[in-house]
Amino acid sequence: MTAYIGRRVLGTVPLLIGIATLIFVVLHFAPGDPGAMLFGPNVPPAIIEQSRHAWGLDQPLWVQYLKWIGALFTGDFGWSLFQGRPVSQVVLDALPPTLALTFSALALVFAAGVLIGVYQGVRQHSAGDNALSVLVLFFYSMPSFWLGMMLALIFAQKASQWGWPVALPASGTTSVDYDLLSAGGRILDRLRHLVLPVTTLTLALTAGVARYTRGQMLEVVRQDYIRTARAKGLPERTVILNHALRNSLIPVITLLGLYLPFLFSGAVFVEYIFAWPGMGRVIVTAISQRDYPVIMATSFIFACLVILGNLLADVLYAWADPRIRHG
Amino acid sequence: MGEPLAGGGTRPGGDGRTIVETSGHAIRTPVIAASAVLPGLGHVIEGRRAQGLLLMAAWIATLAIALKSWQRIVAIPGTGSADDWLAILTLAAMLVGTCMAGTAGLVRGQRRAAGSSRFASEWRRFRRSRTAMAGLGVIVVLYALMLLTPLIAPFGPAERVGDLVRVRLLPPSAAHWLGTDRLGRDVLSRILYGARISLTIGFIATAISISVGTTLGAVAGYAGGRIDALLMRFTDLVLAFPRLILLIMIVALFGQSVVVIVLVLGLTQWPSTTRIVRGDVLSLREREFIQAARALGFRPARVLFCHIIPNVLGPVIVAATLGVGNTIVLEAGLSFLGLGPPPPTPTWGAMVEGGRDIMISSWWVATFPGLAIVIVVLAFNLAGDGLRDALDPRLR
Numbered sequence: 001m002t003a004y005i006g007r008r009v010l011g012t013v014p015l016l017i018g019i020a021t022l023i024f025v026v027l028h029f030a031p032g033d034p035g036a037m038l039f040g041p042n043v044p045p046a047i048i049e050q051s052r053h054a055w056g057l058d059q060p061l062w063v064q065y066l067k068w069i070g071a072l073f074t075g076d077f078g079w080s081l082f083q084g085r086p087v088s089q090v091v092l093d094a095l096p097p098t099l100a101l102t103f104s105a106l107a108l109v110f111a112a113g114v115l116i117g118v119y120q121g122v123r124q125h126s127a128g129d130n131a132l133s134v135l136v137l138f139f140y141s142m143p144s145f146w147l148g149m150m151l152a153l154i155f156a157q158k159a160s161q162w163g164w165p166v167a168l169p170a171s172g173t174t175s176v177d178y179d180l181l182s183a184g185g186r187i188l189d190r191l192r193h194l195v196l197p198v199t200t201l202t203l204a205l206t207a208g209v210a211r212y213t214r215g216q217m218l219e220v221v222r223q224d225y226i227r228t229a230r231a232k233g234l235p236e237r238t239v240i241l242n243h244a245l246r247n248s249l250i251p252v253i254t255l256l257g258l259y260l261p262f263l264f265s266g267a268v269f270v271e272y273i274f275a276w277p278g279m280g281r282v283i284v285t286a287i288s289q290r291d292y293p294v295i296m297a298t299s300f301i302f303a304c305l306v307i308l309g310n311l312l313a314d315v316l317y318a319w320a321d322p323r324i325r326h327g
Numbered sequence: 328m329g330e331p332l333a334g335g336g337t338r339p340g341g342d343g344r345t346i347v348e349t350s351g352h353a354i355r356t357p358v359i360a361a362s363a364v365l366p367g368l369g370h371v372i373e374g375r376r377a378q379g380l381l382l383m384a385a386w387i388a389t390l391a392i393a394l395k396s397w398q399r400i401v402a403i404p405g406t407g408s409a410d411d412w413l414a415i416l417t418l419a420a421m422l423v424g425t426c427m428a429g430t431a432g433l434v435r436g437q438r439r440a441a442g443s444s445r446f447a448s449e450w451r452r453f454r455r456s457r458t459a460m461a462g463l464g465v466i467v468v469l470y471a472l473m474l475l476t477p478l479i480a481p482f483g484p485a486e487r488v489g490d491l492v493r494v495r496l497l498p499p500s501a502a503h504w505l506g507t508d509r510l511g512r513d514v515l516s517r518i519l520y521g522a523r524i525s526l527t528i529g530f531i532a533t534a535i536s537i538s539v540g541t542t543l544g545a546v547a548g549y550a551g552g553r554i555d556a557l558l559m560r561f562t563d564l565v566l567a568f569p570r571l572i573l574l575i576m577i578v579a580l581f582g583q584s585v586v587v588i589v590l591v592l593g594l595t596q597w598p599s600t601t602r603i604v605r606g607d608v609l610s611l612r613e614r615e616f617i618q619a620a621r622a623l624g625f626r627p628a629r630v631l632f633c634h635i636i637p638n639v640l641g642p643v644i645v646a647a648t649l650g651v652g653n654t655i656v657l658e659a660g661l662s663f664l665g666l667g668p669p670p671p672t673p674t675w676g677a678m679v680e681g682g683r684d685i686m687i688s689s690w691w692v693a694t695f696p697g698l699a700i701v702i703v704v705l706a707f708n709l710a711g712d713g714l715r716d717a718l719d720p721r722l723r
Contacts, residue, residue, distance in 0.1 A: 014560070015564060018560075018564045027580070133712075134458060140708065141700075141708050142700075142704075143660060143697065143701075145660065145663050146679055149679070149697070150694070150697070153686050157687050261570060264572070269660060269663070283575070287575055290580075302568075302572055303567055303568050303569065306568070
């Protein structure tokens with residue numbers, strides 16, 4: 001097991017360097033200059049030249065590239081061109097809200113997806129199966145930004161108009177009066193702010209897990225050992241939960257890793273809609289400002305999280321299925 | 328079961344259903360003639376009601392469009408653009424097509440239903456899924472609407488429908504079914520014109536990604552060894568990068584023309600196809616008919632493109648169908664972030680963004696374009712799902 005993990009970890013290093021190179025290439029071949037973006041068109045070229053020098057953009061490309069690769073190892077990504085603070089600080093501020101959002105959603109997606117998928121797999125072709133299939137696909141087909149807007153309209157704005165007892169906040173991570181609240185009140189306030197963004201992400205992403213689990217269940221329940229279990233006279237409940245479910249869940253683990261890119265993509269829109277101060281917002285703003293250090297650092301960290309997720313999924317998979325690690 | 332049908336009665340069909348047989352051609356002639364005037368009538372008479380009613384509906388809708396837009400059609404020969412001509416051609420094709428479907432379906436229908444080729448059996452299984460058929464139907468209707476837009480859209484895509492003070496942000500009404508936006512433009516017309524952008528981008532980008540993905544996957548799987556390893560590492564690399572962020576980066580930095588957007592969407596979607604195709608090719612490579620082709624001395628390119636790729640098309644078609652839906656959502660997302668084709672081009676994503684800050688007072692501006700996205704994407708996903716079931720050999 002240790003050898004397997006070691007092999008997999010080593011395998012990610014070239015992947016990381018490849019991604020870092022990809023980011024570098026895309027950014028440095030793009031037209032447009034951050035100096036011109038920051039100062040506008042009516043600034044003398046000398047000043048733009050000066051700023052390029054200060055940011056190190058006038059150095060040869062290979063020097064910039066080596067500096068960038070070096071930065072990956074030290075964690076020193078330089079300074080944001082527009083925010084006047086270190087990039088690492090920007091990232092550290094934005095990472096916790098994004099992780100809170102995405103991981104709450106991830107947990108819910110897998111819980112709901114597996115439940116729905118198992119139900120559908122056991123009751124194939126029933127009315128419930130068909131209805132659930134269409135329902136999850138319906139939410140899956142929605143652009144997350146539109147879904148978010150609809151939920152905000154109904155549960156934040158209209159709910160208070162219509163006099164519903166629960167009107168949920170649809171912007172930011174805390175209320176205006178957060179500092180005046182008691183400790184318990186603060187936790188509750190943060191949770192309330194999580195509800196709509198997390199619901200949006202969960203609804204949009206549950207379909208994949210549900211469909212995959214359903215497919216796995218359908219395959220497993222046709223196998224001989226399930227027939228054996230039934231023939232032994234085991235109650236259906238035990239057959240499904242103890243025999244079928246366990247084996248169908250193993251491949252679902254791999255989805256965990258494959259899902260992260262979708263999760264982060266969805267988070268970009270959800271953060272935009274709900275004014276959530278996370279990585280998605282940071283990167284969208286940085287790209288529009290051409291804040292190169294911030295773009296490079298945030299996109300690299302997104303890619304790292306994805307690779308980390310894949311690694312984790314692979315290791316979990318190997319742990320659950322011995323054929324993998326000895327294969 | 329190739330002979331012409333003689334005599335009446337029923338018999339079991341090829342797939343276990345009972346097929347209603349009708350008497351010979353002599354008696355059927357009036358029915359067929361009636362079907363040429365009102366397509367679908369013959370189907371209903373012969374007991375295939377769902378098909379018949381559908382044909383009738385299609386025929387009536389086509390006629391209604393032709394009559395309603397008669398004045399526009401007459402004006403086109405003098406002033407029309409390529410778009411207008413395309414719309415007329417589509418309309419004509421629909422008129423002729425429904426009539427032909429009405430009659431030809433009667434003459435050949437039963438023989439075809441009993442066919443047992445691979446395609447026929449797959450088509451039968453696809454048809455059994457109602458949701459998949461509904462998806463396919465919506466897709467067909469949408470592409471027809473897209474082509475007919477110049478004839479059926481009540482207003483132009485960037486046309487202010489009247490004095491701005493009077494016509495801005497009108498709620499849905501009989502004159503403006505889906506209301507107007509803040510520049511006094513008709514939301515329904517803009518959605519119809521926006522469909523062209525979404526459907527075209529979705530289609531072309533997917534065509535690119537599928538061609539690239541299939542070729543790379545087939546080459547990797549067939550060549551094996553170092554080429555395989557190299558290609559798959561590259562695939563992993565692109566897969567590990569959150570696609571949306573790559574898209575935003577490239578479009579924001581390299582300019583937001585339709586061409587850039589199509590290329591970027593197409594060239595970031597292929598990795599999943601590559602993986603699927605490679606896996607299938609790996610197992611196909613060892614099969615006897617491929618070895619036979621190689622033993623006959625065919626060049627690798629010929630073996631690959633004539634013998635291997637046709638056999639992996641099933642999953643590729645599924646990936647393509649689902650890919651169109653995916654691409655349309657992503658394009659909408661880019662437009663929503665202000666990275667789509669520049670205004671005043673109507674795109675659904677930009678229309679949603681345009682109504683975002685007036686959601687509370689004028690909900691229709693953002694709601695309907697979003698709903699259009701949902702319908703289109705859902706249709707592609709349902710059809711793709713049905714295709715997956717129909718083409719999956721394990722579920723046969």
